[in-house]
Amino acid sequence: MENKLLAALSEHELQRLMPLLTRVSLAMKQVVYRQNELIDYVYFPATTIVSSVATMEDGSVMEVATVGNEGMVGLPIFLRTDRTTLSAYSQVVGDAYRMTADDLRAEVQRGGPLVNILLRYTEALLIQIAQGSACNQLHTIRQRCARWLLMTHDRVGEATFAITQEFLCQMLAVRRATVSEIASSLQEAGLIRYSRGKMTITDRQGLQAASCECYNVIRLEYERALAEI
Amino acid sequence: MSTINEQEFRTLCEEVRENAPVILQGLTDPDRKTGALLIAVFQRVCEHLHLDAQAQMASLEDRDGFALLQTLEEHMQPEFFYSNIIDHELLSAL
Numbered sequence: 443m444e445n446k447l448l449a450a451l452s453e454h455e456l457q458r459l460m461p462l463l464t465r466v467s468l469a470m471k472q473v474v475y476r477q478n479e480l481i482d483y484v485y486f487p488a489t490t491i492v493s494s495v496a497t498m499e500d501g502s503v504m505e506v507a508t509v510g511n512e513g514m515v516g517l518p519i520f521l522r523t524d525r526t527t528l529s530a531y532s533q534v535v536g537d538a539y540r541m542t543a544d545d546l547r548a549e550v551q552r553g554g555p556l557v558n559i560l561l562r563y564t565e566a567l568l569i570q571i572a573q574g575s576a577c578n579q580l581h582t583i584r585q586r587c588a589r590w591l592l593m594t595h596d597r598v599g600e601a602t603f604a605i606t607q608e609f610l611c612q613m614l615a616v617r618r619a620t621v622s623e624i625a626s627s628l629q630e631a632g633l634i635r636y637s638r639g640k641m642t643i644t645d646r647q648g649l650q651a652a653s654c655e656c657y658n659v660i661r662l663e664y665e666r667a668l669a670e671i
Numbered sequence: 672m673s674t675i676n677e678q679e680f681r682t683l684c685e686e687v688r689e690n691a692p693v694i695l696q697g698l699t700d701p702d703r704k705t706g707a708l709l710i711a712v713f714q715r716v717c718e719h720l721h722l723d724a725q726a727q728m729a730s731l732e733d734r735d736g737f738a739l740l741q742t743l744e745e746h747m748q749p750e751f752f753y754s755n756i757i758d759h760e761l762l763s764a765l
Contacts (some may be wrong), residue, residue: 469711470736471754473762483700501755535737540702569740608754618750638731639741 445539446512447559450671455555462549463539468492468532468591470604474515476524477529483540484516490536491597494528494618501530504578504615507571510597513563520550520560522558534594534603534612538664559671566667570660572634582618587624588653590614591634595643602642622662628652673720677756683691683715684760691764704765712761713739720746728735 446458448463460481463521468474468490475481477497485492492515494507506528509515515538518526524543543642549556590613594603610621633649635642643649650657687694687708694711698704716739717724728738743753 466700466702467706468702469709469710470740471756471757472705472736473765501752501759504752562691572752604737604741606737606739606744608744608752612754639737639744 443603444511445475445514445532446485446668447556447563448486448539450668451555451595459541459549459556462545463543464541466540467536467537468535470532470535470668474530474532475526477527478525480524481516481519481526482542483542484514484519484546485538487511487597488537489534489539489598490532490537490659491534491594492530492538493533493610494530495631498525499527502576502615505590505613506574507534507567508593509567510594512597512668513567513597514560516543516546517560517564517567520557520564522547522550532599533605533609536598554562562667562671565593566664569663573656573659573663577654578615581654581656583614583620584612584624584627585654587621588628588633588649589657591628591641592646592649592653592657593660595646601644602640604639604640605641673722673746675716675719675743675746676748677751679719680716680743680747680751680753681756681760683700683719684712684756687711687715688761688764689730695765701765705762708761708764709736709739709757712757713742716746 443456446652474485474492487510491508493505493509495505497503515530577589592654607618613616614621626635631634631648633652634643635644691708694707695704698707714724717727727742731738731741
């Protein structure tokens, strides 16, 4: 089981839930849920990564959270609401385990081990959002870009992944020219290679040095959350 | 190099959106519908740019959607934000 939340369940509990989970493939840019629309499904990413984004009236967006195989997309359902002001869509093509919102509600009502796991995950996600918010205000775009690449690299688990410049613009809420400039700078420093939408992390240690402390704060919080389950 | 501008891309998305009932016919899983619409637009973009869609997709090692976005990155002139158009003109058809 690639998803760490589901993997934290006992074998017996996982087998009980498996009939409720469907493995699906998510296309790049696939909308998982839209701002203020009913959420029909929740997703436990296996190999895909989903971004939760805030959308402004002029259509501009900014990522507020990244969810990969360490988490679940659709937390509003767990928190007993049915929609949110955020939107979520896949940023990296891959698979996820899908469960209907009704089935998750029933699980929450039942109060089994999954609820405990999702409570720990909620805390870690709140830290990611809070730390990310501070990071956006206090750290340079180059540091934020390095952090985002490291977080994506952790979740993809492969050195090379597909990412378009426009997507990176949206994730960092900066102009295309700025992303281009930062990518060139990281490439010249030998930390990444970027060609035709394929990003390769060539020097992970160097990229960590180019990032800010926020990367480690968020990573350690997830490790702690999963370790305590 | 052949190019595509914002209005041309918007028009292609609108055409696919109008044709969505046919494109999505037989697809019941909501998670497969996005991929089908993105591929349909990709094929139209390639036609517009006089590119061989299959060769372009193979050169970008695509899985569901990336080929469209990267092709736009490489051929849009002047630059425009295609994500908003995809969201509003295309995926809202789902």
